[in-house]
Each structure stands twice: as C-alpha cells, then as structure tokens.
Amino acid sequence: MTLAHYLVLAAMLFTIGAVGVLVRRNAIVVFMCVELMLNSVNLTLVTFARATGTVDGQIMAFFVMVVAAAEVVVGLAIIMSIYRTRRSASVDDANLLKY
Amino acid sequence: MIEAPDLDYAALAPLLFLFGAACIGVLVEAFARREVRHPVQLAVALVGTVGGFLSAILLASTRELSGDGADVTAGDALAVDGAGIFLQATIAGLGALSILLFAERALDPARSSFVAAAAVPAGSPRDRELLTSERVQTEVYPLATFALGGMMLFVAANDLLVMFVALEVLSLPLYLMCGLARRRRLLSQEAAVKYFLLGAFASAFFLYGLALVYGATGSVRLSAVQEAVTDGGGDTLLVLGLALLIVGLMFKASVAPFHTWTPDVYQGAPTPVTAFMAACTKVAAFGAILRLLYVGFGTDEWTWRPLIYGIAIVSMIVGAVLGLTQTDLKRMLAYSSIAHAGFLLTGVLGFDATGDSPGLSATMFYLLVYGLTTIGAFAVLTMIRDGDGEATHLSSWAGLAQRSPVIAAVMTLFLLALAGIPLTSGFTGKFAVFRAAIDDGAWPLVVVALLTSAVAAFFYLRVVVLMYFSEPAPDGPTVGVPGLPTTIVLAVTAAATLVLGVVPGSVLDLAGQAANLVG
Numbered sequence: 001m002t003l004a005h006y007l008v009l010a011a012m013l014f015t016i017g018a019v020g021v022l023v024r025r026n027a028i029v030v031f032m033c034v035e036l037m038l039n040s041v042n043l044t045l046v047t048f049a050r051a052t053g054t055v056d057g058q059i060m061a062f063f064v065m066v067v068a069a070a071e072v073v074v075g076l077a078i079i080m081s082i083y084r085t086r087r088s089a090s091v092d093d094a095n096l097l098k099y
Numbered sequence: 100m101i102e103a104p105d106l107d108y109a110a111l112a113p114l115l116f117l118f119g120a121a122c123i124g125v126l127v128e129a130f131a132r133r134e135v136r137h138p139v140q141l142a143v144a145l146v147g148t149v150g151g152f153l154s155a156i157l158l159a160s161t162r163e164l165s166g167d168g169a170d171v172t173a174g175d176a177l178a179v180d181g182a183g184i185f186l187q188a189t190i191a192g193l194g195a196l197s198i199l200l201f202a203e204r205a206l207d208p209a210r211s212s213f214v215a216a217a218a219v220p221a222g223s224p225r226d227r228e229l230l231t232s233e234r235v236q237t238e239v240y241p242l243a244t245f246a247l248g249g250m251m252l253f254v255a256a257n258d259l260l261v262m263f264v265a266l267e268v269l270s271l272p273l274y275l276m277c278g279l280a281r282r283r284r285l286l287s288q289e290a291a292v293k294y295f296l297l298g299a300f301a302s303a304f305f306l307y308g309l310a311l312v313y314g315a316t317g318s319v320r321l322s323a324v325q326e327a328v329t330d331g332g333g334d335t336l337l338v339l340g341l342a343l344l345i346v347g348l349m350f351k352a353s354v355a356p357f358h359t360w361t362p363d364v365y366q367g368a369p370t371p372v373t374a375f376m377a378a379c380t381k382v383a384a385f386g387a388i389l390r391l392l393y394v395g396f397g398t399d400e401w402t403w404r405p406l407i408y409g410i411a412i413v414s415m416i417v418g419a420v421l422g423l424t425q426t427d428l429k430r431m432l433a434y435s436s437i438a439h440a441g442f443l444l445t446g447v448l449g450f451d452a453t454g455d456s457p458g459l460s461a462t463m464f465y466l467l468v469y470g471l472t473t474i475g476a477f478a479v480l481t482m483i484r485d486g487d488g489e490a491t492h493l494s495s496w497a498g499l500a501q502r503s504p505v506i507a508a509v510m511t512l513f514l515l516a517l518a519g520i521p522l523t524s525g526f527t528g529k530f531a532v533f534r535a536a537i538d539d540g541a542w543p544l545v546v547v548a549l550l551t552s553a554v555a556a557f558f559y560l561r562v563v564v565l566m567y568f569s570e571p572a573p574d575g576p577t578v579g580v581p582g583l584p585t586t587i588v589l590a591v592t593a594a595a596t597l598v599l600g601v602v603p604g605s606v607l608d609l610a611g612q613a614a615n616l617v618g
Binding site: 007014017018021027030031034037038040041044045047048051052054056057060063064067070071074075077078079081082084085086091 | 217218220221222260263264267271274275278284285288289291292295296299300302303306307309310311313314317318319
C-alpha cells in the first residue's frame, strides 16, 4: 500500500459523502454524509503529513475533529427543533420557502 | 519543548473585545436573573462591538500599517495589516448597528423579534402562550458576538487552518440565530436547517481544499503557499485545492452559482438577523477571498482570474434577473445581495501583482457602503407591520408615502443607493470597483455589470413607484413607531448613505491608505 492508495480512498469517501448530501432525503443522513466528508479530509491530512514528513497535518486533523463535534451539537439541535414540530426530518417536507 | 508564540496584544485587542464580550455574555445568560438579563446582555454586546471598533481605529491611527509596517502575530497565524484592520473595524461597526436592531423593543407587541423559548415546539399550546408574553430571548447577543469575533478573525487569518476555524466560529452561531424568529417559526426553523446543511457541505469543500493545498505545499500558511505557488504554479493538486477553497468562500459570500440558500435563509430568518448576515457576513467572506487570492495565490493570478470572471458574470445576471420576479421584499433584497456579490467580484479582479491593486481599496470601500445601506434597508423592513408581524409582501408597501412620508423617503434613499444612482454611496462604490476592473483591462465585465445594474435598478425603482404613486390598501399594514435603537440605526445608515455619496473623498482615501496585505 503506497500513500497514493490512502489518498484515493479518501477522495472516494469524500465523493460518496458529497453525493449522499445531494441525493439523500433525511436531514440526519445528509448530516452523516457531511461528517463522512470531514473524516475523509482527516484521512487526507494524515496521509499528507506522512508524505511531507511534517506533523502539521496530524494536528490539523485534531482541529477538524473538534470543529466536527461542535457542528454536531449545533446541527442536531436545529434538526431536533424542526423534527419536534413536524414529526419528520425529511428535507423534502421542509418546503415552505421557495421562489 | 514547544515555544509559546509571541502575542501582540495591542493588535489582538479588537478580537479580544469581541470574544471577551461573548464569553461574559454566556456567563450572564447562566447567572443573571431573567428580569435584568436583557439590559445587561445588550450592554455587554455593545461594549464588545464598540470597543472592538474603537480599538481597531486606535490601532490604525497609532501604528504604521502600510508597507513594511504590516506584520504578523501569534506565531504567524494572524495578519496585522491595513486591510485586515479596516475590515475588522467595518465588521465591528456594522455589528454594533445590527445589535441595536436586535434590541428594538417598541415595534413588536411582544417586545422582541426573537422567540421567547426556542426549545418549545412551534405551534404547541406553550408556544402560543409565550407568543404574547413579554419574555424576551437574550441568547442571541452572545451568539451574535461570537459570530462577529469569528468574522474579525476570518479577515485577519494568515493561515488556512485559522481561516477554517474562524469560518466555523462565525457560521455555527449564525445557523442558530436564523431559527430564532418569534413569528412564522416554521419558516425560521426551515431556514436554519437549510442554512446549516448547505453551510456544513460548503465548509467540507473548503476543508478538502485546505488538505490538498497542504499536500501540495507542505504548509497552510499563506506566505508559504505563495512561495510554493511562485516556484511551481499550475501544480494540479494546488489548482484543485484553490478551486475547492474558492467554492467554500463563495458559498459564504452568497455568490451565484453557490447562492441557492440565500433567498430562503434571508426570508426565513428574523429580519434583524438577516440584516446582520447580509452586511457582516459579506464583509467577512470577501475579506477572506481577497486575502486568499491576493496573498496566497497572487503570483499565479491567471489560474483564478478566468474563474472569478465567470462567477462574477453569473452572479450579477442571476441576482438581477431573478430579483425581477420577486414579490417579497426580503427575498428581493436577497437577490440584490447576490447581484452585489457579483459587483464586488468585479472589484476583486482589479488586481495587479506588480504594483498597487486598485481593486483592494475599491472592494473594501464597496463592502463598507453596501453594509451600511443594507442594514438600513432591513431596518425599514422591520417597521412595516400587520397583525402577523412584518408585512414584507410587495403589495403591502403600496402608498406608503401617504401614510409615512419620512419612512418612505428613507427607504427610497436606500433603494436608490442599492441601485447605484449618483449622489448616493452606492454610486461611489460601484464607480470605484468598475474603475478598478477597467484599470486592469476587464472592461467586458464592466459592460455586463452596467447592463445588469440597469436591470436591477428596475426592481428597486418598482418599489419606489409603488410607495409614491399607488393608493394604499384600506386594510394595509401599519408603520410602527420605532424605539431609540432602530432610530439610531436609521439615522446613522441614512446619513452615511448620503454623505458617502456626496463627499466620499476622505473615506475613499482612508480605504486607499489601508489597502495593503501582509505577505
């Protein structure tokens, strides 16, 4: 396994996440896909840290984890509040605002 | 042994004011009694923003920031330069005005435009009970102060990682603030969900761009990126990374084709929060765009120039054409904000790697005047009300001049400034960015910009015609009598719109002197 394999894997995970955000309907699943994208970035960062022989990338991965955790707090609170009103977390049902 | 980075506290003072006020605000929320919370929170937030504004001005007047005076601090993570301080002062000043709008208590019968308890499900018996109670939400003040701190960090970030952290610090509170409207709570919550999901999606793109740039250059410091770009520009990984970073930043700046969230979120969010987003977020996002492109990738401008050129055209056309079809004023102003993002990008293109970039000072000036005018326009929107809160449908504005000549005149001033009519600040701003673009040979873009300005002028003037030349509907909305905070905001923004249109010289000079980036 060369470092390129890890980079390709990360790119694939990022793409799966991005496609998931675009096609999935449930807000929680969409959010999970965003998290998948963030974690694929972590893999990329750590791989590049190994490739360039610096530790910056590994430290950045920690920053990303902390930010992702904060995002979960805010995101779940918002999705929860809309779910309690509508009894649904589908992004298709949230259609009051258009045109 | 890790060496602690050297901190230049005087240069960090504007940021410390904001983050300090935000932390104190959280403690006040936890420990102060409910009756005293609102005045205390307001005072803390105002001290933070005004303090940040004054300390930025003090810093700029006591220190030589141009040329060799531009410096970095906190282990090279933050830039202390003219453009950074100018934009920080702009954000803090516009932030103080927005916070005054949050504090308005005379317009809504329930004394606040924010929901009393955000956790209570919309439409439940408890929610209906709270709708008419005079309980007010004060969590919005620390949230706004945190967001402002993040924005001021964003424009000074000399490191892509700091830029990412600042992006999240400014975004996360904004997502929450969008969902706090007192009336039409379902719309507000929907706006928050949409903004959050799309915002998180865009941040992931920014982050992947950061990782690719790190892989290509071995560092995320803008000066190191610049060196790598100069040595081996056109490296695939680097170009791909830059493209992804631009996507993330353009989303925040609500530039078409990354604008789809803008109309929905602007319409659904409480109007004072919309004003806050439209003014401050735009300044912050363009500050970061300028720094990334001019400092990080300035020596490789032909990689990004065609991209920005195209995006600017798309943004101006989408904003102006779709703005024509709107019947809701908040939505119309959202499309106007997309068109203005295109005009701002025209200024960004006025970049010259060899000498002074006229685009930098022009864009900074445009951000200032656009922010002031937008806050004013949204402040007027909060005053036109019917039984169900704000009446933002176009038809409710018919004949407003007969009911309230002063408000109609003020709104006309803001709309003329947004359209870019001479003797208003909007004209001076547009003139500055277009001249910067022409200096750099981008005249076809300026032709497109002038044509779209003409199209956009139609929908601004339509509102003016409606206010002055139609009969008011018999059961039309009323014009609320604003309290002191909204009156101050209207006076300041209207005066600035007029003064910066008639005698813009001194502020233009100020922007010109401040136009330098460390790097």
